[in-house]
Amino acid sequence: MTLRTDTNGGLARRDLRRPGWGKTLRNDWELYLLLLPPMLFALLFKYGSYAGLVVAFKDYKILKGFFASKWVGFAQFEKVFATRDFARAVRNTLLLNGLDLILGFPAPIMLALLLNEVRGRAFKRVTQTLLYLPHFLSWVIIGAIAYQLFSLSGIVNTVITNAGGAAVPFLQENNHWLASYLMIGVWQNMGWGTIVYLAAITGVNPELYEAALTDGATRLRRMWHVTLPGIRPTIVTLLIMNLGRVMGGSFERVYALMNVATTEYTYTIPVLVYRWGLESGRYSQATALGLFQSVIGLLLVLGSDFAAKRFGEEGLL
Amino acid sequence: MKKALSIVLALALAMSLGLAFTARASVNTVTIKIPVYDRGFEGWNVTDNYYTQWIQKEFGDPNGVNVQFVAITRSAEVQDYTQMLAAGNAPDIVFHYDMPQAVAYQAEGALQPLDLEEFKQYAPTYYDKTIGMVEQYGELDGETYFIFATRPTAYNYLTLIRLDWVEQVGKTLPTSLKELDELALAWREAGLGYLNHQLVKDNFTYSYPFRTWPNDDREHALYSELGVADFTWGPSRDYLKELNYQYNAGIIDPEFYLNADTNEALADFVSGRAGTYSLYLAASSPVISSLLANFPEAKLATLNPAAGYVNPEQAMERGYWPFGMIMGINGKTDETTRVAVWKYLEWMLRGDNLFKLENGVEGENYTLDADGLAVAAPDFSGPSLLSANKNKDYWCLWEESATYPTDELQQKANLLNWAPAGYEQLIIDSKAYFDALTPYRAPDALFTTAVTTVAEYKADLNALWQELYVKCAMAAPEDFDKVYEESAKAFLEAGYQEILDQKAELYDAGKVK
Numbered sequence: 001m002t003l004r005t006d007t008n009g010g011l012a013r014r015d016l017r018r019p020g021w022g023k024t025l026r027n028d029w030e031l032y033l034l035l036l037p038p039m040l041f042a043l044l045f046k047y048g049s050y051a052g053l054v055v056a057f058k059d060y061k062i063l064k065g066f067f068a069s070k071w072v073g074f075a076q077f078e079k080v081f082a083t084r085d086f087a088r089a090v091r092n093t094l095l096l097n098g099l100d101l102i103l104g105f106p107a108p109i110m111l112a113l114l115l116n117e118v119r120g121r122a123f124k125r126v127t128q129t130l131l132y133l134p135h136f137l138s139w140v141i142i143g144a145i146a147y148q149l150f151s152l153s154g155i156v157n158t159v160i161t162n163a164g165g166a167a168v169p170f171l172q173e174n175n176h177w178l179a180s181y182l183m184i185g186v187w188q189n190m191g192w193g194t195i196v197y198l199a200a201i202t203g204v205n206p207e208l209y210e211a212a213l214t215d216g217a218t219r220l221r222r223m224w225h226v227t228l229p230g231i232r233p234t235i236v237t238l239l240i241m242n243l244g245r246v247m248g249g250s251f252e253r254v255y256a257l258m259n260v261a262t263t264e265y266t267y268t269i270p271v272l273v274y275r276w277g278l279e280s281g282r283y284s285q286a287t288a289l290g291l292f293q294s295v296i297g298l299l300l301v302l303g304s305d306f307a308a309k310r311f312g313e314e315g316l317l
Numbered sequence: 318m319k320k321a322l323s324i325v326l327a328l329a330l331a332m333s334l335g336l337a338f339t340a341r342a343s344v345n346t347v348t349i350k351i352p353v354y355d356r357g358f359e360g361w362n363v364t365d366n367y368y369t370q371w372i373q374k375e376f377g378d379p380n381g382v383n384v385q386f387v388a389i390t391r392s393a394e395v396q397d398y399t400q401m402l403a404a405g406n407a408p409d410i411v412f413h414y415d416m417p418q419a420v421a422y423q424a425e426g427a428l429q430p431l432d433l434e435e436f437k438q439y440a441p442t443y444y445d446k447t448i449g450m451v452e453q454y455g456e457l458d459g460e461t462y463f464i465f466a467t468r469p470t471a472y473n474y475l476t477l478i479r480l481d482w483v484e485q486v487g488k489t490l491p492t493s494l495k496e497l498d499e500l501a502l503a504w505r506e507a508g509l510g511y512l513n514h515q516l517v518k519d520n521f522t523y524s525y526p527f528r529t530w531p532n533d534d535r536e537h538a539l540y541s542e543l544g545v546a547d548f549t550w551g552p553s554r555d556y557l558k559e560l561n562y563q564y565n566a567g568i569i570d571p572e573f574y575l576n577a578d579t580n581e582a583l584a585d586f587v588s589g590r591a592g593t594y595s596l597y598l599a600a601s602s603p604v605i606s607s608l609l610a611n612f613p614e615a616k617l618a619t620l621n622p623a624a625g626y627v628n629p630e631q632a633m634e635r636g637y638w639p640f641g642m643i644m645g646i647n648g649k650t651d652e653t654t655r656v657a658v659w660k661y662l663e664w665m666l667r668g669d670n671l672f673k674l675e676n677g678v679e680g681e682n683y684t685l686d687a688d689g690l691a692v693a694a695p696d697f698s699g700p701s702l703l704s705a706n707k708n709k710d711y712w713c714l715w716e717e718s719a720t721y722p723t724d725e726l727q728q729k730a731n732l733l734n735w736a737p738a739g740y741e742q743l744i745i746d747s748k749a750y751f752d753a754l755t756p757y758r759a760p761d762a763l764f765t766t767a768v769t770t771v772a773e774y775k776a777d778l779n780a781l782w783q784e785l786y787v788k789c790a791m792a793a794p795e796d797f798d799k800v801y802e803e804s805a806k807a808f809l810e811a812g813y814q815e816i817l818d819q820k821a822e823l824y825d826a827g828k829v830k
Contacts, residue, residue, distance in 0.1 A: 061425060084807070084811050
């Protein structure tokens with residue numbers, strides 16, 4: 001590993017004589033110790049499992065094991081691409097996550113901007129805490145509550161029908177389901193997503209606000225011309241990371257909210273991987289599908305990173 | 318302060334690493350791993366309780382055997398087994414209730430061929446009582462792979478119906494599908510409730526009431542498959558057509574597809590939303606007391622199964638094979654361990670062991686009546702409390718329900734076991750209905766080699782079935798034919814055609830019992 005030197009000179013120039021490995025370790029050994037468990041975790045569970053990808057190219061039988069199973073080249077991929085569910089799963093994955101990105105990505109930014117303008121400290125703190133709360137609920141719980149609230153005989157529909165309206169099939173009809181799915185997602189993620197933006201906002205130079213104020217900028221103008229440009233690098237970074245997930249997405253969220261009457265949008269790649277890999281023991285095909293999904297995800301990240309750089313942003317890599 | 322923090326951190330890290338290397342206490346005994354279903358009973362530890370400790374003390378310690386119970390999630394058992402088999406830590410007994418899946422385990426190489434002489438030597442009583450079934454059904458491709466627990470006749474699976482509702486609308490208990498539908502319409506008119514319909518999935522026996530008797534052997538072999546719906550077959554079409562009628566007539570829950578498990582159906586029944594509920598009734602079933610707590614005036618009857626038939630004279634019933642639990646021995650189990658497993662099975666049949674496992678401790682869990690039957694003590698809650706299904710998941714290795722020497726005693730015991738106090742008539746009626754249908758009952762065909770396409774497509778078809786059948790049920794009546802035809806085509810394309818082809822080939826080659 002080589003340490004990157006600061007090309008701008010300044011502090012880094014004085015430090016040209018970099019301390020050796022041993023000395024760094026001795027000086028900051030507590031920090032390295034703290035780093036060790038997460039690094040081990042990442043190595044073991046994120047990189048260690050890479051070897052398992054080999055089953056995508058084999059006719060893997062679990063009782064034969066990795067080595068004894070037969071090599072089949074790309075046959076598993078061909079099989080996967082030929083299945084009836086594949087095209088639908090790809091379409092739905094892109095659709096759900098694409099819409100989620102369009103709706104869910106700007107929501108925390110807007111919320112962070114709004115929260116930033118709130119002046120009452122107590123009110124702000126309570127609001128923030130309440131907004132973080134849904135993030136800590138598991139999707140299984142959210143799914144169960146959603147079906148309690150939004151079933152045709154649930155509280156929400158009871159209120160609607162008693163008020164003279166017609167029951168709304170929030171989760172019982174394909175398009176309604178899609179809308180509910182997206183809204184519930186926004187509700188769950190929005191608050192938590194503000195944390196990074198609020199942190200970024202505190203890094204905006206206060207002098208800029210003062211200057212804008214002197215020039216007579218209104219609150220809205222200051223948000224638009226100072227805060228937003230100030231957090232633009234953060235937004236771009238998060239956008240690139242989110243684009244990488246357009247091909248993946250949450251398995252739990254779809255699985256907890258789906259029901260068998262509204263399957264038009266619920267066949268997604270993670271659901272298929274689960275069904276093939278864990279329910280039917282078709283490990284090779286599930287792995288092939290998972291690998292396909294990851295490769296596309298990686299291409300999306302690289303592509304958006306490249307695009308961001310072309311537009312003059314710093315990018316991620 | 319900083320120093321102290323460093324030391325604490327270092328210690329914590331060292332401990333966490335050290336844990337992984339903790340040497341296992343070495344024991345000189347042989348360890349057998351016995352599977353036990355975990356059904357998620359509240360407050361019940363399946364692998365460590367009064368009875369597992371008792372087994373260790375009574376069987377394990379004297380024989381130098383460490384009996385380790387391995388929990389198998391009842392609702393995800395194949396998943397559990399597959400993962401444990403892959404990891405090499407599966408139990409020594411690989412069991413399943415359904416033959417095609419048991420055969421699938423064998424086809425994957427999870428089981429070892431059995432030496433029946435060895436089985437006879439170490440488990441003579443067990444051997445004598447089951448060898449007939451083993452010889453008839455235990456062979457695959459020329460070798461014996463399975464032994465079987467016994468399956469005494471059981472008739473406690475029944476449908477409860479709200480008799481007070483039946484009377485309230487001035488009807489009598491239905492004895493045909495037509496009468497059932499009329500009754501449900503009357504319930505709807507009176508604002509009472511639905512017929513319960515639980516989402517059909519995983520186990521597919523729904524089309525039996527729409528099959529005809531006598532049955533065609535080849536069709537029966539091709540289409541009868543517990544794990545795969547016979548979606549494209551005539552009886553299935555008739556079933557779906559009827560369901561479509563019931564849905565559009567508003568006599569089943571409009572959101573029936575959300576009743577994904579039995580708890581939801583149960584909740585609908587005890588809350589008075591539904592007037593029927595199917596279950597394995599047991600003396601300890603809480604359903605009746607829960608219902609009465611909500612509706613003290615509720616009266617219950619057993620619904621005649623004929624109420625599910627279009628033509629009760631010509632319908633067919635699903636029969637069980639004569640065996641209960643199907644057991645193979647893990648391919649990785651060595652001889653010493655296997656012998657200990659045989660000894661364990663034999664021990665269960667010796668002396669009072671089985672009786673204690675089924676009934677608990679005399680004077681605590683139960684008292685003996687004049688006939689020698691165990692009468693359960695009401696509200697017993699001591700340490701020797703039985704599991705919610707009376708420890709069946711431990712003694713299912715030997716039998717599927719408790720047996721008694723004479724028919725009379727058996728019937729009496731069945732009433733004690735299955736009927737909540739004061740509701741004996743439910744079981745008496747159920748037996749009468751069961752007996753009346755006995756001539757029309759046949760078990761699924763048993764293929765003597767693995768139908769590999771079933772294992773391959775089962776999960777996909779299970780998911781697709783749910784989607785398509787719900788679509789068929791919810792279609793407008795005039796669109797039903799179109800929706801069904803399209804769905805059947807999709808079902809065939811998703812792998813069902815391959816299953817049918819493979820089964821036809823095997824059937825025509827005579828590889829079927």
